[in-house]
Amino acid sequence: MIKEAINSCVHPPFDGVMAESDKEVELDATKAKVEKVREENEKLKLLLSTILTDYNSLQMHVSNVIRQQREASMKLDINRHDNLGLDISLRLGRSDPNISQKENEIEKISLDKISDENKKVSDKKRSALGLGFPIQSSDEDPKTDQTMKLDYVSRDVKNKNAENKCVSSRKDAKTARNEDHQEVLEGYEQPAGLKKTRVCVKAPCEDPSINDGCQWRKYGQKTAKANPLPRAYYRCSMSSNCPVRKQVPKPRISTGFGSGSGLVVQRCGDDETSAYMTTYEGNHDHPLPMEATHMAAGTSAAAALLQSGSSSSSASLSYYFPCHHFSVSTTNSHPTVTLDLTRPNYDPNQLPNYALSSSSLSFSSSDRPSSSNSRTLSFNGLRSQAPLSTYSQMARLSHQTKLSGQH
DNA sequence: CGCGTTTGACCCGCGC
DNA sequence: GCGCGGGTCAAACGCG
Secondary structure, three states, X not given: OHHHHXXXXXXXXXXXXXXXXXXXXXXXXXXXXXXXXXXXXXXXXXXXXXXHHHHHXXXXXXXXXXXXXXXXXXXXXXXXXXXXXXXXXXXXXXXXXXXXXXXXXXXXXXXXXXXXXXXXXXXXHHHHHOOOOOOXXXXXXHHHHHHHHHHHHHHHHHHXXXXXXXXXXXXXXXXXXXXXXXXXXXXXXXXXOOOOOEEEEEEOOOOOOOOOOOOEEEEEEEEOOOOOOEEEEEEEOOOOOOOOEEEEEOOOEEEOOOOOOOEEEOOOOXXXXXXXXXXXEOOOOOOOOHHHHXXXXXXXXXXXXXXXXXXXXXXXXXXXXXXXXXXEEEEOOEEEEEEEEEEEOOOOOOOOOOOOOOOEEEEEOOOOOOOOOOOEEEEEXXXXXXXXXXXXXXXXXXXXXXHHXXX
């Protein structure tokens, strides 16, 4: 209906010489149509806000349930460890074989219930939001989705404000940009004294720059003294003001001699050190394509994990990056989550049937008393119901496309 | 011509 | 205060 109205507005019927009265009638009809469409839009907006409200309350409920469960299981853990005199450790259900099967079952059932509820909500959203723009919904974390939407809206407002600002000098422009960036980051309530949250992805040599579904524009390159490989700096170009940055170590390349004319990516080592570390920083302020939502949601989950250090956040992180090793560290005030794609945590031929909270996580800060500003958190993510496109799959795909489409 | 990359210069935070 | 180094800018250049 909307389409018809728009069509009639854009392409009014033209029958040669039209009488004035006919034109007026036509105009009135079009106006009426536009009014109808407007009313329809208002209704849809109302519906959308109702859904969002429902969704938020449901989200709150879910997080409360999860928190209660975590608290209960942590109490058990603390009691156990108090007896043994061990350091604090956060457990997500799987690693400790002593946990009663009953406890696991209860958790599994409630989590299944939660995912069912989430599914219902997202189905509701899908049916309600098909308003002509593409809905890029995957199995992403609803919370992240919500955060991204809110971020998008607030960014829109900021952009409008920024238009009014008169940036007189280069320094001013830079400051304004930094402030703008900071504003976005503040939305994530970074802990005081900590810098931007970073998510590092350690990829095998074959995938020096991973195609994560986003469009990146290179804005600089720098040779670090400590590292022989120059580092390339990319900025997300899907939105003019997107604060997301990406750092990719540039592989040593050499033009191939003999067979083939394409570029050859050289390995810079034989062992683990040959892996490339891609660093992501910031959060997107725009809708993402399907293949990018997963990574974005994952990095948001990582950021959430860094902020809260909570086991539920790590569970969601293991959801986005299943079957890989993660480590969380805070060095030089830069909270960083490292995803190691070079160390798969599973046997691909034997995918186990795990419940949602199948990660093990350990927190050690007491073993290095001198490094007050440095803590490390590492855990393994394993999950049977992996999202449609895991990051490693994307990495592999990217490599294939890069090889075929190299110029 | 538009868009992306390259590259030298510049800025700024941090450690000494 | 100074120097170093990471991060960013922007003009020049290349490519389709």
